[in-house]
Amino acid sequence: MTRTFTYQALPMRVQLGVGALTRLPAEVEHLGLQRVLVICAPDQQHTGERVAAALGDRAAGVLAEATMHVPIEIAARARDRAEELGADGCVTVGGGSAVGLGKAIALEFGLPVIAVPTTYAGSEMTPVWGLTEGGRKRTGRDPRVLPRSVIYDPELTVSLPAAMSVTSGINAIAHAVEALYAPDASPIISLMAEEGVRALTDALPRVVADGADLDARADAQYGAWLCGACLGGTTMSLHHKLCHTLGGTLDLPHAQTHTVVLPHALAHNQPAAPDAVAALSRALGGVPDPARALWDRAADLGAPTSLRQLGMAEADIPRIVELATEQPYANPRPVTPAGIEALVRAAWAGEPPH
Ligand code: NAD
Numbered sequence: 001m002t003r004t005f006t007y008q009a010l011p012m013r014v015q016l017g018v019g020a021l022t023r024l025p026a027e028v029e030h031l032g033l034q035r036v037l038v039i040c041a042p043d044q045q046h047t048g049e050r051v052a053a054a055l056g057d058r059a060a061g062v063l064a065e066a067t068m069h070v071p072i073e074i075a076a077r078a079r080d081r082a083e084e085l086g087a088d089g090c091v092t093v094g095g096g097s098a099v100g101l102g103k104a105i106a107l108e109f110g111l112p113v114i115a116v117p118t119t120y121a122g123s124e125m126t127p128v129w130g131l132t133e134g135g136r137k138r139t140g141r142d143p144r145v146l147p148r149s150v151i152y153d154p155e156l157t158v159s160l161p162a163a164m165s166v167t168s169g170i171n172a173i174a175h176a177v178e179a180l181y182a183p184d185a186s187p188i189i190s191l192m193a194e195e196g197v198r199a200l201t202d203a204l205p206r207v208v209a210d211g212a213d214l215d216a217r218a219d220a221q222y223g224a225w226l227c228g229a230c231l232g233g234t235t236m237s238l239h240h241k242l243c244h245t246l247g248g249t250l251d252l253p254h255a256q257t258h259t260v261v262l263p264h265a266l267a268h269n270q271p272a273a274p275d276a277v278a279a280l281s282r283a284l285g286g287v288p289d290p291a292r293a294l295w296d297r298a299a300d301l302g303a304p305t306s307l308r309q310l311g312m313a314e315a316d317i318p319r320i321v322e323l324a325t326e327q328p329y330a331n332p333r334p335v336t337p338a339g340i341e342a343l344v345r346a347a348w349a350g351e352p353p354h
Helices: 020-030 042-058 072-084 096-109 162-180 187-209 214-233 238-250 254-272 274-283 290-300 314-325 337-349
Strands: 013-016 036-039 059-063 089-094 113-117 128-133 136-141 149-152
Touching: 013 020, 013 214, 020 042, 020 089, 020 113, 020 149, 036 042, 036 072, 036 096, 042 059, 042 089, 059 072, 072 096, 072 128, 089 096, 096 113, 096 128, 136 238, 149 214, 162 187, 162 214, 162 238, 162 254, 162 274, 162 290, 187 214, 187 274, 187 290, 238 254, 238 314, 238 337, 254 274, 254 290, 254 337, 274 290, 314 337
Parallel strands: 013 149, 036 059, 036 089, 089 113, 113 149
Antiparallel strands: 128 136
């Protein structure tokens, strides 16, 4: 068959390496920004203050209010604060929550975002925004929210606890897995996906063994970057749909939910996605069953393996199945209520994927 595909490159500059944060002032200057608002989560305020201090006069202030899923009230306050301070850009320091709040400001005012990621969630590599109002999360794509510049400094991830490093890393792997069988997959993205899974699965055991191992932390960030680019470049399927439903409806924790569900969603899709299975098998060192290998490795790294452990009640299963199957979407294997119920039950109980 003739090779035919579309690949949209996303315009951004990425710097990775120990000490990369020292290049932030030059990056702000390079983008022509005079007064940037530093955004972080409340428990990362000290890091936000440190970054603002390094920016000197070019920092307009620190807003330590980022929380999961960008509640609309917090986004509105952040937009007001950016306006009051006369900010002409934002620097987000933190995980997906901090980037999400920067994106909410960019969506309203078009202010450029520079992202300094401290988890492996990957939001910094995507033009996807999210806002939560009245318990419902809306998401969309807009090129204005794509960060102009990303600075990965492994030193900032040393404080990320082992358990969160593992679940955040597997959250990233999930982006690569679904990119490999996406309806808009391309050979370029598939290269990034395979390499991203390889880099992260190699780095995570080293990160768990020694959280201060900067080589392991840099390798994990490299993997997270590639996996985030996969999320930014393709349309996600069953796994992300299920996790979005579980997180939005039951308020289950984001990265942990991805970690539990991924082997089950992949096992479900594997029979209909032979090229993805081949790529994942290579990335995982030649394993015959990537879903099972991911499940085993997550368990070895001490990750949660059941939705029950995350606080989900068995009685919630039918509602989740109904919500996750009510709208059609692209997926390698047809999405049926019976198939999804079997998947969710196995994930709830912590059974091996089948
Ligand atoms: P997060 O940003 O909420 O961070 C989790 C917790 O870890 C926070 O308390 C944070 O302060 C803390 N933390 C972060 N970095 C740390 C560090 N280095 N050391 C110590 N503590 C640290 O969680 P997340 O998993 O990074 O992001 C999840 C959010 O991002 C969700 O809302 C999700 O929907 C969103 N997301 C969006 C996209 C997108 O493309 N739009 C992609 C991925 C995730």
